[in-house]
Amino acid sequence: MSSRTPQEKRPPTDFSKLDTVTLSFKRPAKWYMYVVKSTLKEKPSVEIRARPSGAAQVVRVAEALKRLGYITYEKYYTTSVVQEDNLLRYIVVKVKKTDNFDKLFRKRRRKNQKIRSWRKKTSLNHKEAI
Numbered sequence: 001m002s003s004r005t006p007q008e009k010r011p012p013t014d015f016s017k018l019d020t021v022t023l024s025f026k027r028p029a030k031w032y033m034y035v036v037k038s039t040l041k042e043k044p045s046v047e048i049r050a051r052p053s054g055a056a057q058v059v060r061v062a063e064a065l066k067r068l069g070y071i072t073y074e075k076y077y078t079t080s081v082v083q084e085d086n087l088l089r090y091i092v093v094k095v096k097k098t099d100n101f102d103k104l105f106r107k108r109r110r111k112n113q114k115i116r117s118w119r120k121k122t123s124l125n126h127k128e129a130i
Contacts, residue, residue, distance in 0.1 A: 016042035020092075023050040023057045032061045036095070037070060041105060045074055045096035055091045062093045069104055071095040 015038040023032050032048075039046045050058045065071045074094040081088045098104075 015039045018046065019043075020047045020049055023048060023061060024054050025057055029057060029060045029064065032057065033065055036061060036065060037105060040071070040095075040097040040101060045094060047092050047094045049090045049092040052089055052091065058091055058093055062095060065095070069098060069100055071101075072098055 013035075015035065018035075018039045021032065021035050021039060036046060036048060048058055048062055062071070062073070066073065072095065074096050076091070076093045079090050079092060081090070
C-alpha cells in the first residue's frame with residue numbers, strides 16, 4: 001500500500017536522467033512512445049528494454065517510432081543480469097534520434113495542444129448545454 005494520500009501527486013519524472021526505458025504491458029505502447037520521445041528530447045540515444053514477456057511491446061514501440069521518423073536503430077541485443085540471486089533476461093533495442101526528430105517533436109506537440117484546447121472548449125460548451 002502507498003503511504004501517499006490521494007491528494008498527493010508523484011513528482012514528474014525527469015526524462016533527461018533516463019538512460020534506459022524499461023517496458024512492460026502495464027501501460028499502453030503509446031505511453032512508452034511518449035516516454036522514449038521525451039527522453040530523446042534531452043539525449044541523443046536511449047535503450048528500450050523489456051523482459052522476454054514484454055518483447056512484443058519493445059518491438060511495437062520501436063517500430064512505431066521508426067515508422068514515424070523519430071528514431072533509427074543503433075543496435076539490438078539480449079542480455080542477462082543477476083539480481084538478488086535471480087537471473088533476469090532482457091531484450092534491448094538501442095535507438096538514436098533522427099536529424100528530423102526536433103521538427104517532428106514540435107509539430108506533434110502543437111497538434112496535441114490544439115486537440116486539448118478543442119476538447120476543453122467542447123466539454124465546456126457541452127456542460128453549458130446541460
